[in-house]
Amino acid sequence: MNVTDRRRLLGPSNAKSANIPETRTSSPSKRSEDEIRKMFLKTGLVGNANGSAYLEVDDTIIEVSVFGPRPIKGSFIDRASFSVECKFLPHIPQPNEETFKNQSGSASNVRTGLTTVEQKLSSYIETAFLHSIILEKYPKSTIDVFVTIISADTTSSSNKSLLNLCNWVSNCTSLALVDSGIEVKDMVTSGQVSLNKSTNKILMDPDYSNNYSEDDSVDCVCSYMNMLNDVVVGFWIDGNQDDLDEQTMQKLFENCNGMSKKIRSNFNSYLRGTIE
Amino acid sequence: MSVAIPGQYISSIYKYTEDENSGSQVEKYVSGRGTTVANIKVPENNKFSSIPVIVATILGKIVIRELKSSTNSTTGGGVDNIKTFIVSVVPKSNSYLESAEDIEGTNISINLPQENDIVLVRITKINPRQAFAEILSVESHGNVIKDSGIGSNGELAHQSIAAGGGSQNLSSHTTIASSQSTAINAQAIDLGETFKGIIRSQDVRSTERDKVKIIECFKPGDIVRAVVISLGDGSNYYLSTAKDDLGVVFAKSEGGSGGLMYALDWQHMICESSGIIEKRKCAKPFV
Structure with missing residues (x-):
């Protein structure tokens, strides 16, 4: 009796399995505490937008398109209306998504509208950039910013990784706005730091995916207009906020500002390169 | 021509120069297209004083042109003459830059119509x-x-492009963060x-x-x-x-x-x- 399995199509008996090299485990990059991760920038990729920017930092990939100034319908307004919509691509998990999932009552897995996380990011960006854009120059129009998070490292269950994402989103938005040619008082750049409360050590641009398990840290993201008297235009703090004193805040602000300035100088040289 | 990045300081509003040949001279700078005037704080004797500075608002090249019509005032103040310059930033997209006589007449990337245009x-x-x-x-x-x-x-x-720049199925206009300072019924088309x-x-x-x-x-x-x-x-x-x-x-x-x-x-x-x-x-x- 023939014992071969006749219901399936089997490969030849002398088949060899493909030699797939072992995937290289990414080693945590050795950076000093005040070093920012390497980033990749590109502006003007989206053809039908008035301005766009693309940014990659490790696993975080963000794309921002700016549309406008576009005409409005309805009654006269003497300045531009500004709106921001921040969306994760549908397959990207969001921090604390499980907690908020059934809030709207729908049991389906489909995201309808903006999730709480997306809303938080959107309103942070909106608040930070509202002060920078010269809206009076564009009456009767709207300026719309669409942020798409193509990839994000949100494995951490806390909101801390969200702060880091927020930092890069705001930086990317800033580039997209410059690319669109919309007049701004100054570019907005942000910095994000983590302060370990037990060791009192500051970590710039913390990588929350790489064995980062600081529960006792206070994290903050802060947006600045560095050339315009270092004005703070956005601020978000998370983590262990027990007994926050003025000294701690001062330290957080100083380091955020330092990181913001570093990013700003990187952006400056990138933008200079695009025009020369 | 040097490059300007949004936020970059271009010039202070007034400059005072003293020259052996032409005597004292005041140069006045006026903010043109692509620039704005910002008050920049500088530390001075443990205090901050703010100086009005012409700042770029767009990415582009700096163009400074003298206003020919400026009157050389010889009267009073001890200042011999005032030269007026207009400071503009013209973007890379500007194709008129080489030929334009009047810098105020050149285009920047966004030109919303104004009265009398x-x-x-x-x-x-x-x-x-x-x-x-x-x-x-x-x-x-x-x-x-x-x-x-x-x-x-x-x-x-x-x-064929939907409202919101083609991302309609991902877009939800009712829930986005929008400027509170403007009319709510401002709706993009x-x-x-x-x-x-x-x-x-x-x-x-x-x-x-x-x-x-x-x-x-x-x-x-x-x-x-x-x-x-x-x-x-x-x-x-x-x-x-x-x-x-x-x-x-x-x-x-x-x-x-x-x-x-x-x-x-x-x-x-x-x-x-x-x-x-x-x-x-x-x-x-x-x-």
């Missing part, structure tokens, strides 16, 4: 009281917003749509304004040179062609199906190939 418009529809138009470009400034090269300017250009204008019948010409028949002045599809008389309401700019050099510039006969027409006189245009004569409010036909 001359605009080129395309008539979209007409009724007995007014002609509706879409604004294509602002004269000597360029297109209203930059066209990315895929024809995003014009009413018919992007009818399609990307492909341009800023709209209206030419009312009484604004078509300056004589016999009550006898104007819109149908004898404009037809849909005509390219018209007009002046902005008012920013109008939320939807439309108010335009006028009540000047000799304003009116129809390009028109095709038989509602666009015929050939290009040429002006015969102030009120008539002729199609070269078919000989059809149609009525229009022509822009100054005699150059």
Whole structure:
């Protein structure tokens, strides 16, 4: 009796399995505490937008398109209306998504509208950039910013990784706005730091995916207009906020500002390169 | 020409120089297109004093030109002469940069029409009281917003693109964070749509304004040179062609199906190939 399995199509008996090299485990990059991760920038990729920017930092990939100034319908307004919509691509998990999932009552897995996380990011960006854009120059129009998070490292269950994402989103938005040619008082750049409360050590641009398990840290993201008297235009703090004193805040602000300035100088040289 | 990045300091408002040959001299700088004046704080004797500085608002190249009309005031103040300079930043997209005489007349990437600007418009529809138009470009400034090269300017250009720039299934206009300082009912319309204008019948010409028949002045599809008389309401700019050099510039006969027409006189245009004569409010036909 023939014992071969006749219901399936089997490969030849002398088949060899493909030699797939072992995937290289990414080693945590050795950076000093005040070093920012390497980033990749590109502006003007989206053809039908008035301005766009693309940014990659490790696993975080963000794309921002700016549309406008576009005409409005309805009654006269003497300045531009500004709106921001921040969306994760549908397959990207969001921090604390499980907690908020059934809030709207729908049991389906489909995201309808903006999730709480997306809303938080959107309103942070909106608040930070509202002060920078010269809206009076564009009456009767709207300026719309669409942020798409193509990839994000949100494995951490806390909101801390969200702060880091927020930092890069705001930086990317800033580039997209410059690319669109919309007049701004100054570019907005942000910095994000983590302060370990037990060791009192500051970590710039913390990588929350790489064995980062600081529960006792206070994290903050802060947006600045560095050339315009270092004005703070956005601020978000998370983590262990027990007994926050003025000294701690001062330290957080100083380091955020330092990181913001570093990013700003990187952006400056990138933008200079695009025009020369 | 050096490059400016948004936020970059370009010059202080006043500069004082002393020269052996020409004596003391004050240079005054005025903020032009692509720049604004910001108060920058500088530490001084343990205090902060703020200095008005001209700051770039867009990415581009710095152009500083002297205003020739500035008066050399020799009277009073001990200052011999004041030179006025205008500081502008022109973006990379500016194609007029080399030839432009007047830097104020060059385009930046976004040129929303303002009152008294001359605009080129395309008539979209007409009724007995007014002609509706879409604004294509602002004269000597360029297109209203930059066209990315895929024809995003014009009413018919992007009818397939949904509100919100084509991301409609991901978009939810009711929940986005939007500026609180502006009217809530400010609602964006399609990307492909341009800023709209209206030419009312009484604004078509300056004589016999009550006898104007819109149908004898404009037809849909005509390219018209007009002046902005008012920013109008939320939807439309108010335009006028009540000047000799304003009116129809390009028109095709038989509602666009015929050939290009040429002006015969102030009120008539002729199609070269078919000989059809149609009525229009022509822009100054005699150059």
